Amino acid sequence: MEKRYIEIDGEKQGMILLGDQGDKPVLLFLSGGPGIPEYLLENQYPSGLEQDFVVCYWDYRGTGLSYHHKTDPDKMTLKQYRNDAIAVTNYLRKEFQQDKIYLMAHSFGTCIGIELAKKRPELFYAYITISQIVNQPKSERMAYRYMLEKYKKMGNGKMVKRMKQYSVLESEEALHKYVTSSIRDTAMHELGVGTTHKMKSVVKEIFLPSLFLKGYSPRQRINIWRGKAFAQKTKVREESFGYTAFDRIQTIDIPIYFFAGRHDYTCCYCLQKEYYEYLKAPCKKIFTFENSAHSPLFEEPIKAMKIIEKEVLGIG
Numbered sequence: 270m271e272k273r274y275i276e277i278d279g280e281k282q283g284m285i286l287l288g289d290q291g292d293k294p295v296l297l298f299l300s301g302g303p304g305i306p307e308y309l310l311e312n313q314y315p316s317g318l319e320q321d322f323v324v325c326y327w328d329y330r331g332t333g334l335s336y337h338h339k340t341d342p343d344k345m346t347l348k349q350y351r352n353d354a355i356a357v358t359n360y361l362r363k364e365f366q367q368d369k370i371y372l373m374a375h376s377f378g379t380c381i382g383i384e385l386a387k388k389r390p391e392l393f394y395a396y397i398t399i400s401q402i403v404n405q406p407k408s409e410r411m412a413y414r415y416m417l418e419k420y421k422k423m424g425n426g427k428m429v430k431r432m433k434q435y436s437v438l439e440s441e442e443a444l445h446k447y448v449t450s451s452i453r454d455t456a457m458h459e460l461g462v463g464t465t466h467k468m469k470s471v472v473k474e475i476f477l478p479s480l481f482l483k484g485y486s487p488r489q490r491i492n493i494w495r496g497k498a499f500a501q502k503t504k505v506r507e508e509s510f511g512y513t514a515f516d517r518i519q520t521i522d523i524p525i526y527f528f529a530g531r532h533d534y535t536c537c538y539c540l541q542k543e544y545y546e547y548l549k550a551p552c553k554k555i556f557t558f559e560n561s562a563h564s565p566l567f568e569e570p571i572k573a574m575k576i577i578e579k580e581v582l583g584i585g
Contacts (some may be wrong), residue, residue: 283334304497
C-alpha cells in the first residue's frame with residue numbers, strides 16, 4: 270500500500286495505490302459517496318483486485334485524503350470531478366507508462382465513470398460499473414415503496430409510521446428530506462438492501478472501522494467525515510441525485526461490464542438491468558450477484574474476480 274498526492278487545478282488530491290507495481294495493468298477506482306473512500310470498503314472486505322491490477326483508490330476533491338477546509342465549494346461539481354478524474358488517469362498512464370488503463374466505478378462514481386467512458390474512450394480499455402446510477406429519484410421512490418410494504422408485511426408498525434412521515438411519492442421536497450434522513454439508511458440496512466446484504470448498522474460497520482483505517486492518519490480519518498459532510502452541502506450532491514443515464518448516455522465505444530446485486534435498492538437492480546438493455550456498446554455484459562445488495566465486488570469477491578479475469582482480462 271502506497272499513499273500519494275498530486276496537484277490538480279491548484280488542489281492537492283490524495284490516493285492509495287495497491288498492488289505490485291510491475292507490469293500489471295492499472296485500474297482507477299471511482300468511489301461511491303461522494304465522501305466515503307472506496308478504500309474503506311476494500312480494507313474491510315478485500316476484493317483481491319490488487320492481484321491482477323495496480324489499483325488506484327483516489328479520493329475526490331474535498332473528500333478523504335483530498336479534504337481541505339479551503340476547498341472552493343463552487344468547484345465541487347460533477348464536471349470538475351470528471352476533469353479531475355481525467356487528470357488522475359493521465360497521471361497514472363504517465364507514471365506506469367501505459368497507453369490505456371481500466372476504469373471501475375461504484376454508485377456515485379458511476380455518474381463520472383459512464384461519462385468518461387463516453388467522452389474519453391481513448392484512455393480506457395474497458396469500464397466496469399458497480400451499481401450504476403440510472404435515475405436516482407425513480408430508484409429512491411421504488412425503494413421506498415418496497416421497504417414500506419416489507420415493514421407492513423412484517424407487522425412493524427413503528428417503522429411504517431416513521432416512513433409515512435415522508436410523503437415521498439407526492440412531492441420532490443419530501444423525497445429530498447427522506448433521502449437525507451436517518452430513516453432511509455436505517456430501513457435499507459435493516460432489510461438488507463443497503464451497502465451490503467448483511468450489513469445492519471452503518472455506525473458499527475462503516476463509521477467505527479473508518480476510525481482505524483490503515484494508511485490514513487488520525488486527522489485524515491476524521492477528514493473522511495468532514496469531507497462527506499462538506500460534499501453533501503455542495504452542488505455535486507444535487508447533480509448526482511438528479512443524474513439520469515438514459516438521457517445523457519445512449520452509446521459508448523468501449524466494452525462495459527455491469528456488476529449488479531440482486532438485493533440492491535440503493536440503486537435499484539431492475540433499473541440497472543433496464544439501462545443495460547438500453548445502452549449500446551461494442552461489448553456489454555451484465556452479471557447478477559444473487560447474494561449481494563449495493564456492493565457486489567466486496568460481498569462476493571471470489572465470483573467478481575473470476576468474472577474480471579475471464580471476461581475483462583481474458584485470463585484462463
